[in-house]
Amino acid sequence: MLWAVISSDLNTEYLVLPGLYCSCKGFYMNVLLKKSADRCYHMEAVKIAQRTGVYEEVSMRDEEYYDVLMKLLKGMLKTKTRRL
DSSP states (O other): OOEEEEOTTSSOEEEEETTTEEOSHHIIIIIIISOOOSOOHHHHHHHHHHHHTOSOOOOOOHHHHHHHHHHHHHHHHHHHHHHO
């Protein structure tokens, strides 16, 4: 299952694959590069949501899923480009 976690300032959505990946800068820096953590707080938020059942599930057709995924990926690329 693919998760979209909204940032605390409600301005950014992060792509999360539970236990594997998050598109946030903290995951990249602390988990992948520094290896100082095994997950970011967006991944932790997914675990809490799964445990408590407090989340919104959205079902969509394949075409819609592709569009949403592409928007998330473009947002990640745009954010990383701005930071360079």
